[in-house]
Each structure stands twice: as C-alpha cells, then as structure tokens.
Amino acid sequence: MFERFRREAKLTHGELWLRYFELGGMSTALELEAVLYGALWPTGHDHDVIAHALNERFVELGGNHPVPYSEGMADAPEAP
C-alpha cells in the first residue's frame, strides 16, 4: 500500500526516507524500503510516521491525508 502512495506522491525512496527521518523515524532507508514493499511489517508508531511523511507531501500537492493511520491513533489523547 505504502509503495503505491509513494509513487502517487511523486517521491523517490531517498526523498521519502529523508522526510520520514525528519519526522523522527528510526528505520534505515533499506528497512523503510522493505516496509514499503510489504517485506517488513512496521510497528503501529512507525506506520504512522511513514503515513504522515507521505501525507505531508500529499498536503503540499493539494490533497488531504489520503494515507490511513494506524488504529491506535483513534484512541490517542487530543492535542492540548
């Protein structure tokens, strides 16, 4: 799923990793690629960081967060 979004967001693997890293992502570029292609399953938190890196790009392109977040996000506390 992520890989399809990456293509639609018109980001290279390197650019996506940089954005993910900026947002605090802890995986290496290679691990991220494995997640994108479905070879590695991310933790809920990591899933959200990747989704958000993509969504911030989609927002730049005029979209509105098309990449779904993890279910845990719904139970999270509201912004103070």
Add this chain to the structure above:
Amino acid sequence: MTTQGDNVRPFGVSVDFGDHYTVLGVTGEVDLVTGPMVDAIVSSVIDGGHRAVVLDLAKCDFLDARGLRSIASAIRRLAGVGAVLTVRSPSAMVGHLLETSGISDLIHLEQERPVTGPEPSRTGPVTVLAPAGHLGPEEVVRGSGRGGETGLSDVVRPLRRITAVPADDDVVDGALRLVVDLAQATVGGADGVSVSLRRHGRLSTVAATDQTILDMDTDQYDTGEGPCVDASVEGRWFHAEALGDETRWPTFVPRARALGTNAILSSPLLAGARPVGALNIYSRAVAAFTPRDRELAATFASGASAILTEAGAGVDSDELAGRLTEALERRAVISQAQGVLMAHHGLSAEAAYTVLLRSSIQTGTPLREGARMVAAAALRPRASSGEGLGDSADG
C-alpha cells in the same frame, strides 16, 4: 492525488495540423510531471502561429490541479492573441473539474467528436510524445527554417513513456529529448540542439540532435570552456552571435568553427535555484537567432528546468549533506516538543508524538511547525519566571 490504476494509459501527446484546426490529443494523465510537457507543446504550437487550437481529452484519463494549470495557461496564451481554446471530449471527471474551477466558462467545450470524425489533416497526426511500445522511427530531425507547421511536423523523435515513477533518470532523459526536439523544430536558426546536464559532478550530454552537436558539447567539457559550460555553471544564458568575432573561449571556438558552427545560444537549466545544465542551440549561420528565437529557447529551458526541479535533479553530495543537516535540526525540534509534552502532561514519548501528529493532521500544517510552536511556547514563560531552560526542553 492520482487514482492510478492498472488501466491508465501511458502519457503521450499527438499534434494534428488540420486546415482549420490544430488538434492536440492528450493520452494518459496530466499532472505534476506531464503538465510542463503539455505546456511546452501548447506554447510551441501557439508560437508557431496557430490560433485555432483544440485540446482533445478523449484519451486523457486523469487531470489534477497541475493539469488544470496547463489548460489555464493555454487559455491565457490564446487570449493574448485573441483566440479561444477548444476542449474536446473531456471525461466526466475532467468535465466536472473544468466546471467547478470555472474554466468551462473560458473555453469552447465540444462534448463529442464530430460525427464525421476528426478533421482530415494535410500531414496526418504527428506524435510528439509517444508512449512506450509505439515508438516511431529513430530519425534525426533537421530544422526546417522558421518554426510553425513544417517545423513541428518534423518532430517525430519518439520518447520513452513518461508515466513511470518520476525522478527516474530515464524519464527525465525522455522529457529532455522532447525539449531538444521541440527546440530544434521551432527555433528558427537551429541547426542542432543539445541538453547538457551535471550528473555525479560531471557535465554530460543527455540529448543531442546529431553526432556533430554531441562532439561540440564534448569539446566544451574537455576544454572546460564554452557557452554550454558557462551557462551550466553560472546559471545565466550565453549568446555567441558570431564565433568569428568571439574572444571568450579561445580554445573551444576554433574547434566549433572547424565543425561549421557560427552561432551558439546556451540557456541555463535550473533545478530549483541551482544551475544544473544548459539547453544549447547551434547554428551554421552568423547571427542566426532572432529575439523570438531567444524567447523560444528561454521557454523550452524553463520547461526543462521545471522537469528537472520536480525530479530533484542537481542533488549532489553537498546538497545532500545540507538536507541531512536540515533534517537533523527538524528532527531535534520534534524531540524537544515531545519532551515538553512529556514533562507537562505526563505522557509517554509515543503518546507525546501522537499528540503532535494529531495536531498536524487537524491543522494541515507540517508536524515540525507544531513542534516548533510547542518547544518555543515552553521556553517563553519559563524564561520570564526565571526558571532554568534545560529542565524540560531537552527531550
């Protein structure tokens, strides 16, 4: 966001010069990557003197905001010469977009093709941009005098499919070959055209109309001088009107003259603000390039620059180091904000991150902006109340 399925056709544009209309047939998706190419083709058709322009969208599968911009700029260009754009056979989705954006009020809308079929053309359609698998003969295009119909009709150089993932060198090269061919066909004095691009710290030619042009570029890279090298380095255009009188580039000029070149126009290609290459136009004639030719060259160079910018070209190791530093700084701010939230609200690191994330989603602003505000807000009252700064902001 593109609803890219398996059934999306590869991007392509055909140009059909009829007696009364010039029909541009768009296939595939018009978006951030392909929009600049549509713009370049529309511009060259209008610059070639065509006023009755039909944009046939029957095979256009998708059009995003960038695609709408292409249509809007075609409308503007045509309005400038007192003409109105005709848009033919848009899909329901594209039709809706044209409607809601108000663009439909500014165009002639033809919902269907005429029953008699497309207007017969004198020359038949010319594929300017062909999808993969539909490649025409790999022939070298010779300039045929002033732009316009005859010039553009010669543009049969095939291009690779453009709908692949952008930032792929193949895709960029394909787009640059298109630019070279369009420039060759439309710039009056052009006897040969090339694009130089810096990759891995070295200039090389990614597209050239023939071997002589390639040799001329290579001579410039070898001698380290010449308009193409200077335009690529300095990011401004260089025009050598008469090589016989030229005093710049003493090593290169005699070589170019030996190959029969007498005038050169090099326009810079920029990725973002960084010069990354040049669009070079060579002529055997002295003072071959008119002001209009120079304008056309600038148009093509800016189209190519848009493609390069989008593809992230010109990101060399210096820039990468800069971007990494920037990424590390942004990352640190997010960590600081996490620390502030953890201290003030008794949250775990992960919960604090989720708070920042939700706020970013709700406000549509980048997460780093929210984090910056949280970190900054934590500093201000503490500074005024005389407390230490380091107790909670070093998460």
